[in-house]
Amino acid sequence: xxxxxxxxxxxxxxxxxxxxxxxxxxxxxxxxxxxxxxxxxxxxxxxxxxxxxxxxxxxxxxxxxxxxxxxxxxxxxxxxxxxxxxxxxxxxxxxxxxxxxxxxxxxxxxxxxxxxxxxxxxxxxxxxxxxxxxxxxxxxxxxxxxxxxxxxxxxxxxxxxxxxxxxxxxxxxxxxxxxxxxxxxxxxxxxxxxxxxxxxxxxxxxxxxxxxxxxxxxxxxxxxxxxxxxxxxxxxxxxxxxxxxxxxxxxxxxxxxxxxxxxxxxxxxxxxxxxxxxxxxxxxxxxxxxxxxxxxxxxxxxx
Amino acid sequence: xxxxxxxxxxxxxxxxxxxxxxxxxxxxxxxxxxxxxxxxxxxxxxxxxxxxxxxxxxxxxxxxxxxxxxxxxxxxxxxxxxxxxxxxxxxxxxxxxxxxxxxxxxxxxxxxxxxxxxxxxxxxxxxxxxxxxxxxxxxxxxxxxxxxxxxxxxxxxxxxxxxxxxxxxxxxxxxxxxxxxxxxxxxxxxxxxxxxxxxxxx
Numbered sequence: 001x002x003x004x005x006x007x008x009x010x011x012x013x014x015x016x017x018x019x020x021x022x023x024x025x026x027x028x029x030x031x032x033x034x035x036x037x038x039x040x041x042x043x044x045x046x047x048x049x050x051x052x053x054x055x056x057x058x059x060x061x062x063x064x065x066x067x068x069x070x071x072x073x074x075x076x077x078x079x080x081x082x083x084x085x086x087x088x089x090x091x092x093x094x095x096x097x098x099x100x101x102x103x104x105x106x107x108x109x110x111x112x113x114x115x116x117x118x119x120x121x122x123x124x125x126x127x128x129x130x131x132x133x134x135x136x137x138x139x140x141x142x143x144x145x146x147x148x149x150x151x152x153x154x155x156x157x158x159x160x161x162x163x164x165x166x167x168x169x170x171x172x173x174x175x176x177x178x179x180x181x182x183x184x185x186x187x188x189x190x191x192x193x194x195x196x197x198x199x200x201x202x203x204x205x206x207x208x209x210x211x212x213x214x215x216x217x218x219x220x221x222x223x224x225x226x227x228x229x230x231x232x233x234x235x236x237x238x239x240x241x242x243x244x245x246x247x248x249x250x251x252x253x254x255x256x257x258x259x260x261x262x263x264x265x266x267x268x269x270x271x272x273x274x275x276x277x278x279x280x281x282x283x284x285x286x287x288x289x290x291x292x293x294x295x296x297x298x299x300x301x302x303x
Numbered sequence: 304x305x306x307x308x309x310x311x312x313x314x315x316x317x318x319x320x321x322x323x324x325x326x327x328x329x330x331x332x333x334x335x336x337x338x339x340x341x342x343x344x345x346x347x348x349x350x351x352x353x354x355x356x357x358x359x360x361x362x363x364x365x366x367x368x369x370x371x372x373x374x375x376x377x378x379x380x381x382x383x384x385x386x387x388x389x390x391x392x393x394x395x396x397x398x399x400x401x402x403x404x405x406x407x408x409x410x411x412x413x414x415x416x417x418x419x420x421x422x423x424x425x426x427x428x429x430x431x432x433x434x435x436x437x438x439x440x441x442x443x444x445x446x447x448x449x450x451x452x453x454x455x456x457x458x459x460x461x462x463x464x465x466x467x468x469x470x471x472x473x474x475x476x477x478x479x480x481x482x483x484x485x486x487x488x489x490x491x492x493x494x495x496x497x498x499x500x501x502x503x504x505x
Contacts, residue, residue, distance in 0.1 A: 041479070047470050074468060077503050078481055079423055124376070137401060142500060145405045150377060151391035153401035167422050170396035183427055290308065290309035 002187060004194050008233050011266050012285060021286035024294075026188040030070050030081040031089060031112075032061045034119045035148045037080035039063075045075045058259035058289075062089055074287040078142045079106045084112045085189065087284055087294035091178055091229040094298050096257050100125040101173035103220060106159040106212055109136030113178055118149040125191075127152040128167060129160055138202040160211040164219060175216040179209040185231035185293025188286060202236040209241045216256040217249040222303040226251070229296040233283070235269035242281060242287045250302035252278045258296070261288045265297065328441040333384065341387070354410050361409075362415055367463060368430030374466055377404070385411025389421065412446040416461055419484040419497055426463045426482035433463045434493065435488060441466035444483050449494040462486045464493070465504040 001019040012018045030053070032042050039061060046053035051073065052066040062084075067073070075081045090111050097103045099122045108114045108129035118127050129144070129152050131137050137156055144152050153167070159177075164170060182201060183193045209230070215228045230237050241263070242253060253275075265281030267274050281297035330351035333339075341356045342348045348355055354362075356379055360371040380388045380403050390404030397403055399496075407421040426433070434446060434455055443450050444464050448502075464486040468479065484501070487494040 041468075045481075048468065072503050072505060074505060075484075076480070077501070078503065079420075118372075126392060126394070141402050144402075145420040146423075146501065147440040148405070148420065150389055150404040150424070152404065153394060153397070153400050154398065156401050158400075166395065166397065168393070218425075278367070 002194050004184065004197050005187075005233070009102060011235075011269070012233075013263070014287060017287040018285050021290070022187050024188060024286075024290075026085065026292060027290070028065050028068065029056065029084065029086050030063050030065055030071055030075075031084045031116060031149045032063065033082055033115070035078055035123050036078065042075045042080050045078075045080070046073065049073055050216055056086060059086070059093075059161065061090060061163055062086060079148055082112060082115060082118070082147060083144065085186075086289070087185070087231070088112050088280075088292075089116060090260070090284070090294060090296050091227050092120060094229075094258060094296055095174055095176050095225060095227045097121050097127075097174055098125075102126040102128065102167075102169045102214065104162075104172040104175040105129045106162070106175060106177045106216055107179055108132060108140055109133060110139035111141075113176060114140060114152060115143055115147045115149055116127045117176070118144070118151055119147075123149060123151045124146070125151055126168075128155065129153070129171070130155045130157055130162065132156070132158050146205075148239075148280070160208070160215055162215055162219060171221040172216075172219055172224065173221060174224055175220045176229070177209075177213045177216045178229045179205075179212060179225065179237070181205060181209070181232040181237050182232040182234055184230055184233050185284075185286075187293075189293055202234055206236045206240060209237055210244045212242060213245045214249055217245065217251045217301055219301065220301045222301055224301045225254075226299045226301060227296065228299065229294065231292060231294055233285075233293055233295070235266060237263050238283075238297075239269065239274045239278045239281065240272075242278050242297055246277070247274050251299045252282075252302065253280045254281065254298050254300045255280050256296070256298040258282055260284065260291070263288070265295075333381065335383050337481075338380045338382045338388065338400065338403050341381060348350065350381075352385075352411055354387070359408065359410075361427075366415075366461075367428075367432050369425060369428045373425060373428055379407070380404075381410075385409055398453060400457045408502070414460055416496070417463075417485055419501055422463050423482050424487055426465070427480065429463050432461075433465050433480075434457055434488065435480070436464055436483070438466065440493075441483060442505050444486065444493070444495045445503050445505050447495050447497050447499065449492055451491055452486075452493045453491050455488060455491075455493070459488050461496075462488050462493070464495075 109131035261283035389407040
């Protein structure tokens with residue numbers, strides 16, 4: 001196990017199971033793109049190619065596929081599937097976007113969640129997909145077009161001071177902040193994920209995460225939902241960010257119903273206590289559902 | 304020729320139909336780096352050479368039999384010289400955005416060329432100028448290869464290429480048409496226009 005993860009021994013129950021799970025490679029999963037196909041059609045096409053594709057127990061549109069290369073199959077060529085890690089499908093599920101709404105995806109590239117949100121909206125309404133990194137935007141645009149998304153507008157700006165001026169709306173109905181993070185939870189698919197890890201990076205990225213989440217709260221209508229997610233275990237990037245935003249903005253953390261086993265957010269770390277409502281956030285450890293590591297919280301903007 | 308007709312390229316050598324390309328001295332010039340909404344009809348156009356929404360809808364219907372109602376909840380935009388985009392719904396001033404919906408059609412050339420992504424999204428509604436490929440032909444098409452297909456006796460020019468994939472279960476003999484992309488058919492040859500990034504060895 002990577003030595004960085006030792007710092008989580010105090011907060012992870014069954015730490016040995018956790019340590020063992022992060023060593024195992026992650027199985028491949030693909031999300032069925034309901035804009036262009038349905039689960040039955042995709043499964044039939046995989047079956048025709050001799051590839052087993054079984055729906056996961058908690059998400060019928062997420063298929064566990066028995067191949068290392070789902071991208072070189074007919075379903076992929078047709079844009080019927082998108083290779084997506086299981087936990088990566090959770091933030092849009094928590095966000096629950098509705099057809100016709102206007103949704104902000106603040107840190108959208110490479111577009112896995114953007115395209116999932118678009119599909120959940122039946123490609124109606126508006127997804128404003130933003131990313132500060134121009135290079136990664138090309139991957140977002142490629143994925144959106146391959147998957148047949150027509151309701152997305154793509155912008156290339158700093159989410160921290162994002163202006164709605166060029167858009168048709170003054171506020172968003174919902175927003176997703178799938179924040180750039182240290183990526184500790186991705187070790188199972190990328191063993192080099194922590195090679196450049198440092199506590200200094202945690203401090204820097206935590207500030208960016210806080211600023212983007214604050215902007216998302218400000219830009220979303222009263223009563224609207226904002227989902228915050230990362231693929232890291234670090235409390236500096238998770239509960240700390242939530243605690244700061246609760247102090248600074250008119251919002252609250254709400255209960256969320258996620259279809260997998262989770263652990264509550266922690267209320268204390270490194271001698272600092274957090275607002276007790278951070279317990280409503282969800283920590284997802286690899287040994288709980290045989291997935292990558294993840295963190296997701298749902299906030300509601302105050303009236 | 305295999306690299307000369309991806310979605311990023313213009314001007315096919317031969318085809319059989321195309322959009323109208325009227326021009327008038329009193330129209331503005333196109334600003335290529337900005338998204339502009341297409342005017343509803345040719346008579347309402349204010350930019351030289353830009354097709355109208357009505358012309359675009361007619362083109363899809365005449366070329367492929369795709370009904371205009373398919374796009375009743377979409378708007379069309381031009382950015383770049385003749386590059387059209389299709390967006391669900393409408394939007395405000397799009398001057399500071401990188402993309403609006405998806406690229407759909409290359410115009411401002413004699414023979415309009417739909418994109419691979421557009422026909423994969425809307426091509427299942429086509430009733431004509433669709434060429435059905437067998438598995439080996441479909442694999443070559445997906446790999447971006449050109450191939451001789453003598454049996455086609457329809458129009459030359461841009462066709463929608465399709466193949467059949469099984470629908471329900473493996474013991475259900477009937478497949479269902481799945482759209483591959485855009486082929487350029489000339490002189491007994493079907494040229495794949497699948498962009499490099501979308502090509503696959505299957």
